[in-house]
Amino acid sequence: MNPLPERQRLILKETVDRYIRHREPVSSRMILEEYGLNVSSATVRNDMNDLEASGYIQKPYSSSGRIPTKQGYRFFVDWLLDLSELTREERLEIVETYAAQCLDVEDTIRQTAFLLGSMTGGAAFVIPPRPEGMRLDRVALVKMTPQLAYLVIVSDIGVVEHGLVPLEIDLSADDIARITGLINDNLRGVHLSEIRSLSVEEDPEGWYERPVQEAMSVLGQLLGRRLHRPVQFDGLFNLADALNSGPADHVIDQFTQLGRSLRDEPSFVAAVSEARDGREEIVVNIGDIPLAGLEDLSVVSCSYRPHAGVLGVIGPLWMDYGRILSATRYISSRLETLLLSSCTQYNEG
Numbered sequence: 577m578n579p580l581p582e583r584q585r586l587i588l589k590e591t592v593d594r595y596i597r598h599r600e601p602v603s604s605r606m607i608l609e610e611y612g613l614n615v616s617s618a619t620v621r622n623d624m625n626d627l628e629a630s631g632y633i634q635k636p637y638s639s640s641g642r643i644p645t646k647q648g649y650r651f652f653v654d655w656l657l658d659l660s661e662l663t664r665e666e667r668l669e670i671v672e673t674y675a676a677q678c679l680d681v682e683d684t685i686r687q688t689a690f691l692l693g694s695m696t697g698g699a700a701f702v703i704p705p706r707p708e709g710m711r712l713d714r715v716a717l718v719k720m721t722p723q724l725a726y727l728v729i730v731s732d733i734g735v736v737e738h739g740l741v742p743l744e745i746d747l748s749a750d751d752i753a754r755i756t757g758l759i760n761d762n763l764r765g766v767h768l769s770e771i772r773s774l775s776v777e778e779d780p781e782g783w784y785e786r787p788v789q790e791a792m793s794v795l796g797q798l799l800g801r802r803l804h805r806p807v808q809f810d811g812l813f814n815l816a817d818a819l820n821s822g823p824a825d826h827v828i829d830q831f832t833q834l835g836r837s838l839r840d841e842p843s844f845v846a847a848v849s850e851a852r853d854g855r856e857e858i859v860v861n862i863g864d865i866p867l868a869g870l871e872d873l874s875v876v877s878c879s880y881r882p883h884a885g886v887l888g889v890i891g892p893l894w895m896d897y898g899r900i901l902s903a904t905r906y907i908s909s910r911l912e913t914l915l916l917s918s919c920t921q922y923n924e925g
Contacts, residue, residue, distance in 0.1 A: 580627075580630075580632075580651075581623075583615070583619075583623060584623045584626060584627055585651075587607060587620060587623050587624065587627065588627055588632050588633070588648060588651060588652070589651075589652060589655060590602075590607055590610070591607065591624070591627075591633055591642060591644065591648070592644045592648055592649060592651075592652040593652070594606065594607075594610065595643055595644055595894060596894045596895070596896060596897075599894060600641075601635070601636060601640040601641030601642060601643050602641045602642055602643070603641035603642075604617050604620040604621045604624055604641075605617065606641065607620050607624075608620055624642055627642075627648075628642060631645055631647045631648075632644070632645060632647050632648040632651060633645060633648050644893070644894075646862045646863045646864075646893065649862045649874065649893050649894075649897075650860075650862050652897065653860045653862065653874075653897050653901075656897050656898050656901060680734060680735045680738075681704070681705075681731070681733055681734045681735060681736050681915075682704075682735075682736070682737075684734070684911070684914065684915075685702045685704050685808045686808050686810075688702050688808075688887060688907060688911050689701065689702045689808040689809060689810035689811075689887075690810045690811075691907060692810070692811075692887060692889060692903065692904065692907050693810040693811025693814060693889075694810075694811070695903045695907070696811075696889045696891070696895075696896075696899060696900045696903050696904070697811075697814050697891075697895075697896075698811060698814055698815060698889040698890060698891035698895060698900060699809065699810075699811045699812045699814060699815040699889065699890040699891065700809070700810045700811050700887070700888070700889050700890075701807055701808065701809050701810075701838075701844075701887065701888055701889075701890065702807070702808045702885070702886075702887040703807050703845055703848065703885055703886040703887065704806070704807075704808070704885055705733060705882060705883030705884065705885040705915070706883045706884045706885070707736070707768055707769065707799075707883075708767060708768070708769040709767070709882065709883035709884065710731040710732060710733060710736060710767065710768045710883055711731060711732045711764075711765050711766060711767055711768070712729070712730075712731060712732075712763050712764055712765065712766055712767075712768060712771060713730040713731055713732055713764060714730050714760045714764060715727060715728065715729055715730070715756060715759050715760060715795060716728040716730075716756065717752055717755060717756050717791060717794070718752075719743075719747060719749070719752055720740065722743070722746040723742055723743050723746075724740055724741075724742060724743060725740070725741055725743050725747070725752075725794060726738070726739070726740055726741075727739065727741055727794055727795065729768075729795070729799065731768060732882075733882060733883070733915045734915070736768070737799065741794045741797050742794075743794065744793075747791075754788075755788050755791040756791075758788055759788075759791065759792070759795070768799055771795065771796075771799060772796055772799040774792065774796075806841060807838075807841045807844060807845060809838060812835075812838075815831075815834075815873075815890060815891065815892075816831055830869055830872070831869070832869075833868040833869035834868070834869025834870065834873075834890075835869070836868065836869070837867040837868050837869050837870060843867065844867065847865050847866060847867050847870075848865070848875070848877055848886060848888070849886075851864070851865050851875070851877075852877060852879070852886065855879075856879045857878070857879075858876065858877070858878040858901060858904060858905050858908075859876075859877050859878070860874065860875070860876050860897070860901070861874065861875045861877075862874045862893065863893065870890070872892075872893060873890055873891065873892060873893070874890070874891055874892070874893055874895060874897075875888055875889070875890050876888050876889045876891075876897070876900050876901060876904050877889075877904070878904050878905055878908040879908070880908045880909075880911050880912040880915070881912050881915070881916060882915060882916060885911075885915075887904065887907065887908055887911070888904060889903075889904055
């Protein structure tokens, strides 16, 4: 496609910007009155006709002004990518939120989703770091009753799982201390997925006694919960409010389909991964993620390290791209800094 002439680029940017702010079709008169272009109304009309013919804008009905198409939003987003910034106060709010966090990875992911949804007014999601990339730092095992223990699993980025698990045999305090020492001495630095596999093997290296096998089984139970990589969502009702301007039947149907798609977490993760196509930078998809309910929505996503996590925002095509790009980029950066700092402590431990 040929590059747009400079004046048409300006008119298109102003058309998308005004539609996002006011949610009403934009006429040539509005462009002239609001943005003060030093050209005639006929010139603006001709340029808008050309933009419509090129697929950037369209008329929702014959006598109306124009609204952006997905192609028009894409042009606007590409223009915004290097321009958006948060205010200093908003940056401080994010920093203070993380500074108060104890590094429980699950809680940190949940807090990140809440913060991103609150700041953008969209539906936020955080795909956690890939569990298969995490390495064990240490475990702590505490006996609660003869048949129940509490296990904490700490990876290279922090606490990744903890919870009550059943015991088949009654372990003494000496058993607990010996088991914990054996696991931490032998398995520190091993990938969690490998430990999960070891937990179901029979005496793989000869150092498993019955109490140790029991503890490994307990460890495997918790890792089994972690290795399915749950996605944290927040702010879905923000999205319902944003879509409420359409026909009621359509909104309900779209939201129902979206809910089904988001509940199928493996398909959602796979679709986002495919849309990102291995890119580490911020990516904007405008109505082109192939999941039911997302056909008329935009998804802004950004990766964070370590272990290939992704976070982002789902919103209507007319969402405030400047603000959402800025918030997504900055929150991703802060989360990455926090997790990499934990990795540094692990590597120095």
